[in-house]
Amino acid sequence: MESQGQNITIESCKRVTATEITSVDSFSDKQIVLSYANGRIVVQGNGMKIVNFSKSTGAFSATGEIFSARYIQKGSSLKQKLFR
8 A cells, every 4th residue: 555645734723633643752732752664743733632643653632722833853953054
């Protein structure tokens, strides 16, 4: 079966779901850091709780007040961006 790629969905700023997640690197009620094949995703908000994470399927979901979701490409750092 061919992979469809990584997807992330934010529903009404109350629920975030993602596919192709390889790990949950850190989490608190204000920030969740996820890893996927090409880097990381940082989700920020308030009162966030992880509802589901399956390492075998890569499915992830969390609820709370979602403010943002930011992709960070693998190998990309602030130092690299400043000193090109």
